[in-house]
Amino acid sequence: MNVRTPDPNPGWLSNEDLYEARRRLPMVYVEAIPVRLDPLGYVSEVGLLYTADETGNFRRTFVSGRVMYRETIRAALVRHMEKDLGPFAMPQLPASPVPFTVAEYFPSPSETGLTDDRQHAVALAYVIPVRGECSPRQDALELTWLTPQEALSAEVQGDLSGGRGNLIKQALAHMGWCE
């Protein structure tokens, strides 16, 4: 961010600058929980990514990513859904821009219960119905479809770090799901 000469890529941020920005500014994120719905709209399955973190531990996580400069939230959602679920997932983007919750991740413990070592992130979290075939790309090892009961099980909750297990609970509650 120390370039003052005309910049050919004004929205571009070097890795170093992004590292610094993450220590000074909240980052805007989107998070998506892909779901399979039955014809009446009841949730039948929740999609979680199975991945390895920096230390080689296996972790479950959400479709998630940064909103870029000049990118709309909807465009960011589509981009990250396609990145993580492949081009044939056929997601149904929501008609309303209102998320089911706003997840605030902090680099140290806070009242929100959500943590992210790297940054302060404000994530708009959406439930996204998908109708097509999902093929995880990039660094995700697998996309697993879980029943709501499985998603709330102690085992799966234990695989979700940074407080994300609670977000699954919030998403299912938002959908009116009953144990």
Add this chain to the structure above:
Amino acid sequence: MNVRTPDPNPGWLSNEDLYEARRRLPMVYVEAIPVRLDPLGYVSEVGLLYTADETGNFRRTFVSGRVMYRETIRAALVRHMEKDLGPFAMPQLPASPVPFTVAEYFPSPSETGLTDDRQHAVALAYVIPVRGECSPRQDALELTWLTPQEALSAEVQGDLSGGRGNLIKQALAHMGWCE
């Protein structure tokens, strides 16, 4: 409703009893505003029914109807969508049971601004994306797809009675639509 002998159709209500109930109890309704969304989820069109009222005047109205005894809201939505849009509309029922608004119709003017001569109705109103082909059935003459601008025009607003024009505004606001 004065039958005390075993009743072969316990959820059934004669026309006369329904007429009476409508003067004594609020009725539960669902209302659906079918929409066409672009791939990013932005609303491109709103579907309104074009029909004739009891006095022969042409009116625009919503997909709307009563929730029956022992029927879920979701089942009522599917039933009324199919009744009014035909079997190939491919509606995407919402993942969440929370309506975008609760519309309270009263037989005389009230603070809600919504009126219905026949009854006091509490209508749960949903925006329902549809992907398929719609063919109005029953008493509807036509299903018209309007752009948001057209739906907000004075002409169309004037064709919506009982305060329903305001519900269109609320639905578009809920979708974040900007003039």
Add this chain to the structure above:
Amino acid sequence: MNVRTPDPNPGWLSNEDLYEARRRLPMVYVEAIPVRLDPLGYVSEVGLLYTADETGNFRRTFVSGRVMYRETIRAALVRHMEKDLGPFAMPQLPASPVPFTVAEYFPSPSETGLTDDRQHAVALAYVIPVRGECSPRQDALELTWLTPQEALSAEVQGDLSGGRGNLIKQALAHMGWCE
């Protein structure tokens, strides 16, 4: 509902007629979960009524009641809050009419997981912050303020019948509460 002569109380329903209507029509209900919020809006306590059911068993329950003919949802909420919490509770009615969930109670088990022996009830459920003093009236023995942790404990969940324990979870999820 068998009166056809002009009726001095057109919105009035005899106990017998109400009994019959409850077997033929869904009833409109409101449910309120009173909460204490800290200055930032985080929930600190949830109010539950402690009462005895018909069989003399102690039960926890919500502020809840029927919406009368020609009564607005807001008026019903105020009436039932005052009936159950007394006149000095100082409830903050919500600016928006949208409930945090719609609870569908059926006389027999269904996909909603909520049951009510007496009727099919469609309940609009709201979280209502209260600032004043609460004194339970009528048939409630006690109003208990519980922390979110206590409200989610197995013991309290076991005292909530008809699936209402799940509604507490949904209310806390709606408020973004984290375990």
Add this chain to the structure above:
Amino acid sequence: MNVRTPDPNPGWLSNEDLYEARRRLPMVYVEAIPVRLDPLGYVSEVGLLYTADETGNFRRTFVSGRVMYRETIRAALVRHMEKDLGPFAMPQLPASPVPFTVAEYFPSPSETGLTDDRQHAVALAYVIPVRGECSPRQDALELTWLTPQEALSAEVQGDLSGGRGNLIKQALAHMGWCE
């Protein structure tokens, strides 16, 4: 953001760095529309700030401001409410973190219809009931309380720049307000 030596104010951003960041990253904002509610929760008045922009033109605007590094959304809302309405406004922060809409401001025209010359801002917009006395501070000349009708008038809408007039419409629609 070019400091690599240990930093005494790790969340602090110089004006120059903030200027640069605003050209590279979306900024997280909160926006609040203070409202007066009647005892039933119906909106009676909407509060708008009357201020002068850089060019000396009078403008109406919202309570609005940046979310700082490591600051929660709720803390940012309280801080900006107090900054703009004074310490005695007695705002009722919402029980739920879900905004009524997410407003995306871009430095050039986009599908969101909202613009901000300085930056790409993602603003979480809340309706905040206030019960106390409001005294605008800082650079605001005045806080005006308007009826919903006045807030929707062509004159007031014309005083709201960057597409903010539409946000008032969305806020009133969210509250179920009827013309």
